[in-house]
Amino acid sequence: MRGQGPDFPLAGSSFFVILLTVNHFLSAIMLLNPLTYHSPKSLKEATQLYASLGDVKILAGGTFLLNSLKLFKRKGTKTAANILSLRKIEELKGIKADEKMLSIGAMTVINELFDSPLLSDNFQLLHTVCKNISTNPIRNMATVGGNLTCRYTWTEMGAVMIAFDADMHFMDVEGRESTVTAEEFFKNAAKSDKIFTHITLKRDKTSIMAYRRVRKTMHVDVPMLAVCLKANIKDDHLTNVRVTVNNGNAFAQRDYIVEKFLEGAPCRPETAQQALDHLDVNIYDKRSDEYKSHMFRISIKSALLEMMGVSKS
Secondary structure, three states: OOOOOOOOOOOOOOOOOHHHHHHHHHHHHHOOOEEEOOOOOOHHHHHHHHHHOOOEEEEOOOOHHHHHHHHHHHHOOOOOOOEOOOOOHHHOOOEEEOOEEEEEOOOHHHHHHHHOOOOOOHHHHHHHHHHHHOOOHHHOOHHHHHHHHOOOOOOHHHHHHHHOOOOEEEEEEEEEEEEHHHHHHHOOOOEEEEEEEEEEEOOOOOOOOEEEEOOOOOOOOOOEEEEEEEEEEOOOEEEEEEEEEEEEOOOOOOOOOHHHHOOOOOOHHHHHHHHHHHHHHHHHOOOOOHHHHHHHHHHHHHHHHHHEEEEEE
């Protein structure tokens, strides 16, 4: 209060804020097992550290890893001795586009992708996908690379990138780049001994895409399922069809059975209904209750009707 001692009205509140910050920092440390934090500033340094440290986990946005580390400590489970942060590596950030493709850096945050003016043609679908990922604070932290490589089966980007037939690029300790399709990456259970650098998507001005996502509950914004469909339309018939599915229990994958049925099928409402009789039951019924199986059917039919409706507009 004024009039009682020296007139420094902010001194007490500033001290209180500093005290809270220090306490928060100390509390965060106490929630984790002892570890060594590494923060390289170049991709070369990062690959060398990743190859030499051995017991190491990569930190991208941190929305998955930090929660996992805290959970493992509470359970008494051993965690990695080293954390390798990619946050300061500028060459892993940003979005580029030309007439042939779109390139997205692994450390590009979800909201940066959502706000990008480069998402034209078939890339417009990424606006919808990004908007449906969790909450705005999370989207300001979470990265495209983290979403793709965290090895949680339910994350959103996997099915979408398989539908795009995207290529994922990695760098090893010798500076050699390797490329694998998103489909092959997830067939291999999203494993790699290299650092993920960026992903490239082919531009297709004539393709039509649709995306559906169903959350587990109204209070928990984690997807229960997601489907992404892509096709071209020729003479009012579907061609180059891709149907990718995330059932939340296994890594994202294509439904080749329904793709075969839809290839060359006419763009009519009954096609969407008939497609439901040609789903790969091993994908949709795996650990699915009646409600989840029903929502898969609704989602796929809705996405097909949207695509065929766009083709006629």
